[in-house]
Amino acid sequence: MAARPYKIPESVLVVIHTPEREVLLIERADAPGTWQSVTGAKDYDGEPFDATAIREVAEETGIVVGSPAVPREALVDWNLRNVYEIYPAWRHRYAPGVIHNTEHVFGLTVPRGTPVVLAPREHLAWRWLPWREAADACFSFSNAEAILQLPRFLP
Template identity: 55%
Template sequence: MAGNKQPVSVLVLMYTRHGRVLLIERADKPGFWQSVTGSREGDEALSETARRELAEETGFGAADGVLHDWAQSSVYEIYTHWRHRYPEGVTHNTEHVFAFELEAECAPQLAACEHTAFVWLGWQEAATRVFSPSNAAAIRQLGERLAPSCGV
């Protein structure tokens, strides 16, 4: 049976200005580490999708940090083991990149049904730990964006 998930999503990198990145481990795929991700619901604005997913997956809200819309996206092929969540015939997703800057590392309140663990890593190590190539590319880009401001 096909699902109804929209093939439009957000990727939200959570980071500190010192280049530390929060990764969360998927409950349905142990060993699969990622940044916050999630699909748009209804016709919500992508920034609202990012805020909603942050709150659902980590417990962080707008007052906890600063949300940046990178105004960039990429299209990738949906992993076959997750295609059942989408309408029949949907094979690709468009992912929009956001970043959420926190003052310092702090523990998220994970949604147990979605994620089982978290870790804060330097951006270089975080980029090698995530399973998704688009997530890794965004983390490397974060490192480039931070380099002038913090000597990362």
């Protein structure tokens, strides 16, 4: 059996929200009670960040960016970057010596009532919350800070 490749320390954070500023949070299966937005690492070095975001949103929520309900233009690169230390419990997933990750933040506007289908191995539950409540519910400081930026990106 081949060894699993190391994770690339570049990822996306996608704040999925409605025009009414409701934010989708998903509960981690590996840490019940831990709520977050969609996140995920690049699959390969040359993968564009928007492609990573589109893939992760589909994998984690079943929402298809580029569909009639959620057009490609609904995904917006917020041009925000977070560099953070990888939690020690998760460092084994990365190459030896890698302790920091760079996260690229996107927003995705979806219509109210957009169906959510979770990947059961990754997430246990989902909920929509008003943006400030969603920020308060996140376990990750960078995720909470990204959600608090939402009003800057809406009309």
